[in-house]
Amino acid sequence: MKTHVAGNNSSLTADQLGIQALAREFARKEVLPLANELDPIGGKIPRELIKKMGEIGFFAIMTPESDGGLGLGALEYILVTEELSRAWMSVGSIIRSSVLPAGLSAAKREALLPRALLGEYIGSFALSEPDTGSDAASITCRAVRDGDGWVINGAKMWCTNADMADYIVLFARTTPPPSSRKRHLGISVFFVEKTAGEFPAGVHATPVRKIGYHGWDTFELVFEDFRVPADALLGVEGEGFYTGMSFLELARVHTAARAVGLATGALEDALEFAQQRLQFGHPIAEFQGLRFKLAKMAAQIEASRQLTYSVARQIDAGQACGPQASAAKYMASEMAERVTSEGLQIHGGSGYTTDFAAQRYWRDARLTKIFEGTSEIQLKIISDSLLGKVGATR
Structure with a gap:
């Protein structure tokens, strides 16, 4: 057990x-x-x-x-x-x-x-593109009015579970940006319904060869003259960027919780392995260097856990907490990579095999530093909250 x-x-x-x-x-x-x-x-x-x-x-x-x-x-x-x-x-x-x-x-x-x-109707998210990640305002996928609908052309990247999803939330540019300082305007959101397990005509899907985050496939999607009805448009045309940004506080605290959870799993496995693995006639859990390693892992996890809980309470209280959510996501994801790496190290050579889950936690932890905004983006958000945005007063 x-x-x-x-x-x-x-x-x-x-x-x-x-x-x-x-x-x-x-x-x-x-x-x-x-x-x-x-x-x-x-x-x-x-x-x-x-x-x-x-x-x-x-x-x-x-x-x-x-x-x-x-x-x-x-x-x-x-x-x-x-x-x-x-x-x-x-x-x-x-x-x-x-x-x-x-x-x-x-x-x-x-x-x-x-x-x-009931989990019987699930979706996939299509915002990023092959050449567009953190800079979401620079997306180039286009949706053009055509009669009683829209025609979509362009590519999307990192669309997890798009094959098994019942719908795709798709971001596409419907009008050119009014200026270089307002590139976020002109982006709209579309609700693309589909049959689970299939892709509709006009959508070409290529699985991404991931090193982790298994359990579902992630795709690059290419839309070629793909038509959707007029009512597929969600919200106000041209203001989809705000829709995409509106959920990020919860999304980032959700990622922090994922990082805390998988790091805890890695610690639990490392503790169990350390008490069972014998070297020099003793369980390796008796060696002070390894005991301190486990203690540091536990301390880092608990610190990230309590920060994550605190930000979740702010969300529940209706408080704006963008920088705090970024801090939780940053701290937890950076922690998870360190802790899961230590967990693998404690397993020694066994940790570098698929016979133990240590490598799964390590591979998945690395992703938490990238999705929902990279660690660097979180630091930008936090620093902007402290110092103001660069060029904001120029």
């Missing part, structure tokens, strides 16, 4: 502790065995597991009770994320895939929400 490391949960309510315990038990019994089986061979997350998650309510955490959800907050959302990511970060990620985008008509949302809350 996997060693369990308990964080400082004294600030959590009884209900929050119950949700955390439920997610931890589910991750231990349902997710971890699948991760150990499927990650080494690049297998996909089974739909049966997603169904079980939906039945428990993992896709309905932040949806109001009046809409059929659990009516909980960002803190409960990241508690579940953290526990699932202890077992497999990909599963800790998929609960976000059922969040319907803003801008859907009331009738459309009412029709789709029951399925989304």
Whole structure:
């Protein structure tokens, strides 16, 4: 049985502790065995597991009770994320895939929400492009009005689970930017419905050859004269950039929780291995150098965990916390790379094999420093909050 490391949960309510315990038990019994089986061979997350998650309510955490959800907050959302990511970060990620985008008509949302809350209707996100990552305002994928619809041409990158998704949230430029200082204007968002397991005509998909984040495929998508109806447009035409940026506080604290969870999984595995592995007639856990290594890992995880919880509480309180969310994401992702690397080191040569999960945590941790804004972007956001944006007063 996997060693369990308990964080400082004294600030959590009884209900929050119950949700955390439920997610931890589910991750231990349902997710971890699948991760150990499927990650080494690049297998996909089974739909049966997603169904079980939906039945428990993992896709309905932040949806109001009046809409059929659990009516909980960002803190409960990241508690579940953290526990699932202890077992497999990909599963800790998929609960976000059922969040319907803003801008859907009331009738459309009412029709789709029951399925989304059960994990039966999930989406993929298409913002980045082969030549556009952190600078989202520079996207070149175009959507042009044509009769009663839109025609889309261009390429998108890093579209995870696009094949199995029921819809794609697609960002495309509909008008040229008015000036170099307002490049973010003229970008619109489209709701592209599709059949799960297929790509529609006019969409060409190439899987990305990832080193980690297994359990689902990630794609480069090329749109060639791809037509969508007029009502596929979400929100106000030309203001899609604001839509894309509006969810980033929660997205970044979600990534911080994923990083904390997988780092905790790496620590738990390292603790168990250190107590079982014998060298020079003793468990290596008796050697002070290694004991201090484990202690440092635990301390770094707990510091990132408490920062992440604090930012989640700010979100629940309705407070603007962009720099704080960036700080949580930065600290947790940088921590996760260090901690998982140490966990692999403690496993020695065994850690460099797929027979142990140490390498899975290490590979997935490296991604947390890149997606949802690189570590460098987080530092820019934090420094801008301290010093103002460069050139803002020129």
